[in-house]
Amino acid sequence: QGRILEKTGLCSQITFGRYVRQGRKLGLDPKLFIQDLQFNEVPVRVYQPKATSDGPRRGILFFHGGGWVFGSLDTYEKVCRYLSRESDSVVVSVQYRLAPEHKYPAAYEDCLNATQHFLRHLEHYGVDPARVIVCGDSAGGNLAAAVSQTLAGRSDFPKLRAQILIYPGLQALDFNLPSYQQNRGVPLLFRERAAFFALLYLNGHALHMQEVLEGSHIPPDLRLKYRKWVSPDNIPEEFKVRGVKPLGPTDFIAEVYETVKRFCEPNLCPLLAEDSVVHQLPESFILTCEYDVLRDDGLLYKKRLEDNGVRVTWYHLEDGFHGIISLYDYCGFSFPSGKRGLDSVVNFVKSL
Numbered sequence: 001q002g003r004i005l006e007k008t009g010l011c012s013q014i015t016f017g018r019y020v021r022q023g024r025k026l027g028l029d030p031k032l033f034i035q036d037l038q039f040n041e042v043p044v045r046v047y048q049p050k051a052t053s054d055g056p057r058r059g060i061l062f063f064h065g066g067g068w069v070f071g072s073l074d075t076y077e078k079v080c081r082y083l084s085r086e087s088d089s090v091v092v093s094v095q096y097r098l099a100p101e102h103k104y105p106a107a108y109e110d111c112l113n114a115t116q117h118f119l120r121h122l123e124h125y126g127v128d129p130a131r132v133i134v135c136g137d138s139a140g141g142n143l144a145a146a147v148s149q150t151l152a153g154r155s156d157f158p159k160l161r162a163q164i165l166i167y168p169g170l171q172a173l174d175f176n177l178p179s180y181q182q183n184r185g186v187p188l189l190f191r192e193r194a195a196f197f198a199l200l201y202l203n204g205h206a207l208h209m210q211e212v213l214e215g216s217h218i219p220p221d222l223r224l225k226y227r228k229w230v231s232p233d234n235i236p237e238e239f240k241v242r243g244v245k246p247l248g249p250t251d252f253i254a255e256v257y258e259t260v261k262r263f264c265e266p267n268l269c270p271l272l273a274e275d276s277v278v279h280q281l282p283e284s285f286i287l288t289c290e291y292d293v294l295r296d297d298g299l300l301y302k303k304r305l306e307d308n309g310v311r312v313t314w315y316h317l318e319d320g321f322h323g324i325i326s327l328y329d330y331c332g333f334s335f336p337s338g339k340r341g342l343d344s345v346v347n348f349v350k351s352l
Contacts, residue, residue, distance in 0.1 A: 014069060014100070021066065023074035031085050036073070039117035042110045043095040045073045047084035048125065058089040058161075058352060059127035061118060063111050063147075065138030065166075065326060067189075067197030068099045078329050082342060083135075087349040090125050092118055096143070099197075100204040107201065108267050111143045112150055119157045129158035131352055135345070137325050138189075138294070139197070141168025145270035145301070152280035161352055164285045164345055166325055170271040170297040172198045172263040173223070173230050175213045178244040179295035186291045188323035194293050202263065208256045216250045217260050226264075229271060234303050235296050271301055279308035285348045286312060287341055289320030315344040 028034075033048045049057070062080055064071040073095050084091040096110035115134065122129050136144035148163040174180075175195050184191035195213050199206040211217055218226075232244065266273035284305050288298040305312050317324065317337045324338040325345075 017070055018072075018098075021070050021075050022072065023077055025074065026077050026081070029081055029085075032081060034081075039092070039094075040113040042114040042117075043073070044114055045077075045080070045093045045095075046125065047080055047091040047093070049084060049088050049090075051088070053088070053126065056122075056126050056128035056131075058087065058131040058133060058349060059118065059122060059125065060084075060087075060089050060091045060133045060135050060164075060349065061111075061115050061144075061147075062091055062093045063096065063134070063136035063140035063143040064093065065136065065140045065323065066098075067193070068104075068107050068139045068142075068201035069197055070098070071140075076326065079326060079342065082328065083346065083349070086343075086346045089133075089349060090127050099201040103204045104202050104262065104268055107139075108143055108146050112147050115147050115151070116157060122158070131161045132158060133162045133164060133349065133352065134160060135164035135166070136168070137166035138323065139169060139201070141165040142170060142270065144168070145170060146267045148281055149266060149270055149273050149277050152277055152282075160282045162283045162285065162348075163281065164287075164348065165298065165301070166287045166341070166345065167289055167292050167294050167320075167322055168270075168286075168298060168301070169194065169198070169294050170301050171230055171269045172202075172212070172260075173218050173226055173269070173272075174215060176215060176247050177230075177296040177300075178232055178235055178240050178242075179297075179299075180293045181244055182242045183291050183293045183295070183322075186293070186321055188321065189293055191293050198263075199260070202260060202268065208259060211253055211256045212260065214250045215247075216253045217256045217263070219252055219254075219257060220249070222264065226272060229304060230300060232296075234300055236299070239296070239299065271297065271304065275308055278304055279310065281305060281308075281310050283311045283352075284313070285315070285345065287315045287317070287325075287344065289317045289322060289324060289341075291320065292322040294322060313348055315341065315348075317341050 096107040
């Protein structure tokens with residue numbers, strides 16, 4: 001597989017992509033105490049407000065985006081500092097292992113292990129056990145949703161207070177939902193790239209990408225089973241006005257399914273979790289962007305949560321595109337709607 005990656009120039013692409021997205025080293029922050037640690041052997045960066053506090057603070061575990069392939073503690077340094085300062089919370093940014101070198105479930109396991117470690121040592125960081133939140137954007141939103149589901153039924157850890165999912169990717173069954181059709185060529189995440197990243201995370205390579213995009217990777221009986229959760233019928237009509245083509249069924253290819261059948265695991269595709277898990281989930285915040293292939297993943301999960309009696313705060317950026325939060329104050333760029341999105345997250349945290 002490594003050789004395939006080399007041949008296609010993929011290794012050099014990924015190395016270059018990681019270099020470009022590194023983020024710059026920032027100086028000290030007058031309002032925050034910042035330290036790099038390891039939680040269960042997972043590198044983390046902890047942000048603690050320096051100001052004295054009346055009581056224990058909220059704790060936020062932050063899982064960064066980047067398609068499970070890119071991103072680092074440095075890339076999200078400004079976002080995490082802003083979150084910690086503005087919401088007066090202890091933020092733990094988690095450096096999970098990246099694909100394709102580390103395939104699923106490595107990233108998920110790192111995020112879960114770091115979260116469990118934090119939940120066992122909240123006192124040490126002055127965090128209120130009743131107010132711990134998992135948060136992530138894009139692939140990080142996927143990881144936050146998976147960790148939240150895993151901990152939902154556990155009585156040996158403090159219950160999570162909330163989950164914050166910022167334009168999360170939550171399924172790999174259907175790459176032809178309305179948002180995939182409407183925004184297929186919109187930066188920063190093209191339709192092909194979404195499937196490409198999901199496959200890199202799952203298998204360490206992107207073979208069969210075309211079949212996955214067409215939908216021939218899921219058996220008809222499973223497609224039927226999941227239709228109640230993953231279907232354009234569950235997307236509100238106002239999101240279809242930009243045009244949607246009904247697509248006929250594609251031929252199922254069994255050998256492709258054999259290579260991707262773990263797409264049906266909720267730890268990889270949290271939208272597919274059973275109702276018995278979903279109804280135990282904590283209060284949720286979901287941010288979606290109109291010009292984003294992953295918009296409908298967020299809308300479908302919002303419906304699933306609401307159908308299961310989970311309280312959802314939904315924030316939709318009409319003019320937003322995928323990745324806009326991570327561009328907050330990035331190399332001199334700043335998008336007003338990215339700042340609005342980040343502030344909506346801060347306001348939600350402060351309400352808890």
